Amino acid sequence: MSHALRTLATGVFSVQRSVTVLPLLRPVSAVKIGGQQRSRSDGVKGSESQPFDESLLEFLVCPLSKKTLRYDEKSNELINEELGIAYPIIDGIPNMIPQDARMIRKSGSTEKPTES
Secondary structure: OOHHHHHHHHOOOOOOOOOOOOOOOOOOOEEEEOOEEEEOOOOOOOOOOOOOOHHHHHOOEOOOOOOEOEEEOOOOEEEEOOOOEEEEEEOOEEOOOHHHOEEOOOOOOOOOOOOO
């Protein structure tokens, strides 16, 4: 009887496997708390958030409209005036994911229709 058949018939076999340990949670550099983007270094003494390099505005465009963006130093965001959305900057790195952008004004027409 072959070794494979004998193993199946007796039900005795050994299993070799390699185990790779993966962390259950990924490290998070920023989270949204109450609708605000918070950095891991927020509120920690001596940890300064890296400043945004404004020379990047020459190359960065909105991923949705492909239009140029404006840097707002007060809110630390890149603003798309046309669409009314703001992309957060976390530790000096722009987060250009549209799902993470914040609406800064209501979309759609606010004018009342005229009666004819």
